[in-house]
Amino acid sequence: MLPFLTMHLPFTRATSAYTEMTKKVMQGIEHLSHLREEDIAIGVTPKETIYHEDKITLYHFQPIAEQPLNIPVLIVYALVNRPFMVDLQPDRSLVANLLKLGLDVYLIDWGYPTRADRWLTLDDYINGYINRCVDCIRQRLNSDAINLLGICQGGTFSLCYCAIYPQKVKNLIVMVAPVDFQVPNALLNMQGGCTLGAEALDIDLMVDALGNIPGDFLNLEFLMLKPWQLGVQKYLDFIDIMDSEEKLINFLRMEKWIFDSPDQAGEAYRQFLKDFYQGNKLIKGEVRIGDKPVHLSHIRMPVLNLYAEKDHLVMPASSLALEQYVGTADYTVRSFPVGHIGMYVSSRVQQILPPVIGDWLKARVEA
Incomplete structure (x- = not known):
């Protein structure tokens, strides 16, 4: 009798696993059947529009602390994807957590460029939109300078801005921001052509042919950096969380953000890829935004550099290179044991x- 039971044990386990999986799928279908669009809404922290120009919007978030501090922070996000990864949901929101600490938070939403915006340049974004948003906040608060928090590509933009307009920024924070675009083993940099230049990726041909760069193209580029994990494995793992409505909604929020990808203004994309990725001109002091040169040594305000130790999009070495080039004597660096997206959504990191x-x-504002 024992050999018979032993022989059928794998079959019994397989049957049990299949039954359990079926229960999860059925529960998941039940959860999905009554979900509404508003159930997976992101960027829901209350805010007001205080400035609007072309496709961009400058938001001011409603203070929630009983005694808010007069420390204005402008968040500058990347052009890729939507900025509301910093406000994904109430319990995983960088914005909400900063508000709880009493900070006065502002955010630039770049919107959705159309064909009419294909000629926008980095000059338009940095000397134009960012500069006017900074001035709007300065005038609103009657302040000479504000604090910048630049994230990912928005961190690179913020570095350029601070090098050009140092008098308008009191403190600079950069988070998972690329600085050196030719660090070894950086797959995204290689795809951008940092090693072979136009032989790897002919930016001129791409922009001339397409005008704006489709958001779907960029999404595919990011997914192909980890094709199995991001294109297959996460959807196989999805079955394991379908019986939990909370985890299911979290998953759908992430998917909604990932695939909400605006197109990129062609000329701005051309310059960013050619000057930053292929030319690595930022650390060489060769970048020009419009008619203004960018020298990182002109950044003399306090700098806080935050990076993710497991980041596969912006390698730690790319962010850490900043210390070699900035002119400030007040430089702080902090790392977190997560990947690029984990900086926004990890519950532990958000604590x-x-x-x-x-x-x-607070230490530098009160100093």
Whole structure:
């Protein structure tokens, strides 16, 4: 009798696993059947529009602390994807957590460029939109300078801005921001042509042919950096969370953000890829935004550099290179044991990161 039972044990386990999987799928279908669009809404922290120009919107978030501090922070996000990864949901929101600490938070939403915007340049984005948003906040608060928090490509933009307009920024925070675009083993940099230039990726041909760069193209580029994990494995793992409505909604929020990808203004994309990725001109002091040169050594305000130790999009070495080039004597660096997206959505990081930012700013504002 024992050999018979032993022989059928794998079959019994397989049957049990299949039954359990079926239950999860059925529960998941039940959860999905009554979900509404508003159930997976992101960027829901209350805010008001205080400036609007072309496709961009400058938001001011409603203070929630009983005694808010007069420390204005402008968040500058990347052009890729939507900026509301910093406000994904109430319990995983960098914005909400900064507000709880009493900070006064603003955010630039780049919107959705259309064919009419294909000629926008980095000059338009940095000397134009960012500069006017900064001026709007300065005038609103009757302040000479504000604090910038630049994230990913928005961090690179913020570095350029601070090098050009140092008098308008009191403190600079950059988070998972690329600085050196030719660090070894950086797959995204290689795809951008940092090693072979136009032989790897002919930016001129792409922009001349397409005008704006489709958001779907960029999404595919990011997915192909980890094709199995991001294109297959996460959907196989999806079955395991379908019986949990909370985890299901979290998953759908992430998917909604990932695939909400605006097109990129062609000329701005051309310059960013050619000057930053292929030419690595930022650390060489050769970048020009419009008629203004960018020298990182002109950044003399306090700098807080935050990076993700497991980042596959912006390698730690790319962010850490900043220390070699900035002119400030007040430079702080902090790392977190997560990947690029984990900086926004990791519940543990969201317990630690906002206080790091808040304490660092308060020490320098009150100094």
